[in-house]
Amino acid sequence: MDESKGNLVRGQGIIHTVLQGIVWIGSFAAWLLLPILLLILAGVVLSAAKVGTIFSWENDIFLFGSKLTLSSLGDLQWHLFGIMLMLSMAGTLVSDKHVRVDFLRQNMSQKHKTIIDLLGHVVFLLPLCGIVAFHGYDFTIRSWNMNEGSNYDGLYNRFILKSFIPIGFFMLFLAGIGLILRDLNALFRSKDEATDD
Numbered sequence: 001m002d003e004s005k006g007n008l009v010r011g012q013g014i015i016h017t018v019l020q021g022i023v024w025i026g027s028f029a030a031w032l033l034l035p036i037l038l039l040i041l042a043g044v045v046l047s048a049a050k051v052g053t054i055f056s057w058e059n060d061i062f063l064f065g066s067k068l069t070l071s072s073l074g075d076l077q078w079h080l081f082g083i084m085l086m087l088s089m090a091g092t093l094v095s096d097k098h099v100r101v102d103f104l105r106q107n108m109s110q111k112h113k114t115i116i117d118l119l120g121h122v123v124f125l126l127p128l129c130g131i132v133a134f135h136g137y138d139f140t141i142r143s144w145n146m147n148e149g150s151n152y153d154g155l156y157n158r159f160i161l162k163s164f165i166p167i168g169f170f171m172l173f174l175a176g177i178g179l180i181l182r183d184l185n186a187l188f189r190s191k192d193e194a195t196d197d
Helices: 003-030 033-048 070-094 110-145 159-196
Strands: 053-061 065-069
Touching: 003 070, 003 159, 033 070, 053 070, 065 070, 070 159, 110 159
Parallel strands: none
Antiparallel strands: 053 065
C-alpha cells in the first residue's frame, strides 16, 4: 500500500470514529426521555393534588433558585426535551433515521442518491448549521450576561438550555462534514473501480 492510500485509510478511520461518536452521543441523549416521562407523571399527579410549591430552602441553588415548584418541573421537562433534541439530531442524520421525501430519490441509482445527499449537505445543511450555531452562541452569551431565568417560579440559569443550541448545530455541522467526506470517498472509489474494470 503506497503512502497516499495509507493516509486515505487513516482519514476514513478518523471520519468513521467521529461519525460513530456523534451517533453514540445521540443514542445516550435519547435516554433523557425516561426522566422527561417521570417529570410529566409527577407534574400531572402534583397538579391534580393542587400542589404549587413542592420544596423550598434557604439559599438559592443552581437552576432552581430557592424552591422547587410545579412550574420548575414543567420547565425541566422542556429543558431536557430541548437538550435531547439538540444532542440527538446529528446522530439521527448520520444513522440515516431522519425524515426523507423519497418519492423521487427511491428510483435513483446509489451514485445519484449520493450526489443528491452531497448537494443537500453542501447547499442546505452546512450553511444552516453555521448560521444557527453562530447566532445560537450569541443567544447563549446574552442569556448568561442578563442571568436569564423564569419570572413565574420556573427554572433559572436559562443559558444552560440555550448553550445546547450552538452545541447541537455544531455537532450537526461536524456530521455534515463527515458525511460529505464519506460520500466523496464513495464516489471516487466507485469511479476508480469503474476505471479498473
